[in-house]
Amino acid sequence: MGESASARMWTSAQEPPEDSPEWVSRERRRIRDALLSTHPFPYPCHFGAIGEAAGNNYYTFMNLRRDFSGEVAAVARDLAHFIGIQRGSPEERLSFLLMVGPPSGERDFAGYRALFWKVLSGLHSSDRGPRPPDVPDDPDDPKWDFNFGGERLFGFGMCPAYGPRRSRALGQCLLIAMQSRSVFGNIGGSTAAGRAAKRRIRRSLSRYEDVPLLSDAGDGLGSTAEKWKQYFPEIDGRPLTGGCPIRWERR
Numbered sequence: 001m002g003e004s005a006s007a008r009m010w011t012s013a014q015e016p017p018e019d020s021p022e023w024v025s026r027e028r029r030r031i032r033d034a035l036l037s038t039h040p041f042p043y044p045c046h047f048g049a050i051g052e053a054a055g056n057n058y059y060t061f062m063n064l065r066r067d068f069s070g071e072v073a074a075v076a077r078d079l080a081h082f083i084g085i086q087r088g089s090p091e092e093r094l095s096f097l098l099m100v101g102p103p104s105g106e107r108d109f110a111g112y113r114a115l116f117w118k119v120l121s122g123l124h125s126s127d128r129g130p131r132p133p134d135v136p137d138d139p140d141d142p143k144w145d146f147n148f149g150g151e152r153l154f155g156f157g158m159c160p161a162y163g164p165r166r167s168r169a170l171g172q173c174l175l176i177a178m179q180s181r182s183v184f185g186n187i188g189g190s191t192a193a194g195r196a197a198k199r200r201i202r203r204s205l206s207r208y209e210d211v212p213l214l215s216d217a218g219d220g221l222g223s224t225a226e227k228w229k230q231y232f233p234e235i236d237g238r239p240l241t242g243g244c245p246i247r248w249e250r251r
Helices: 022-036 046-054 068-088 109-126 181-187 192-208
Strands: 057-063 095-101 151-158 174-180
Touching: 022 046, 022 057, 022 095, 046 057, 046 095, 046 192, 057 068, 068 095, 068 109, 068 151, 068 174, 095 109, 109 151, 109 174, 151 181, 174 181
Parallel strands: 057 095
Antiparallel strands: 095 174, 151 174
């Protein structure tokens, strides 16, 4: 796998760019420590932990102290570059990790959730790629899924306000992770390998966290139709209601 060609993006085998804000290196160390820690149990999302150790996690950041639109544009360029790398290495399970900071002690859970959807909405508005043919344009359609550059992506948010849901509280700022759904083709929920992987992760989560498993994550055999409900779920795992919060300027 070649090194990142982005001025802002780097892999988990590299250090952040030298001109990055100070908080970026600090948060990156916190996230890496959490992903690779085995105490009291290993991190339950095995793909993320394996990717961190193998150099397959791609990091970038958004600086909220700068112009939001400009920062979204920079992240969009990194995300497009990441998608190109993933398409060029279809056998690798790569992850895109976006740190949104600097950390703020004034933001509560609702604030982090609003920021998460604001970032995703901004990225979706800036997307100039084609929409995947199997994804509807209407986010209120249960089959809608986040996509960028013609690629279906699974995105999920993490923040310190998740507290007892420890797998979602890796650092002190908002962290948005994305993976191409193409890398899960051979372990989808309808396959034996997919069901086994889902059971393994559910077992790991049940001992890693102090809250119930997510209601919207399915029953271990399959997952909910509305994938967005897994992006930024409730702390206590209860089902989300209402429509998808993403809103963007339609082209």
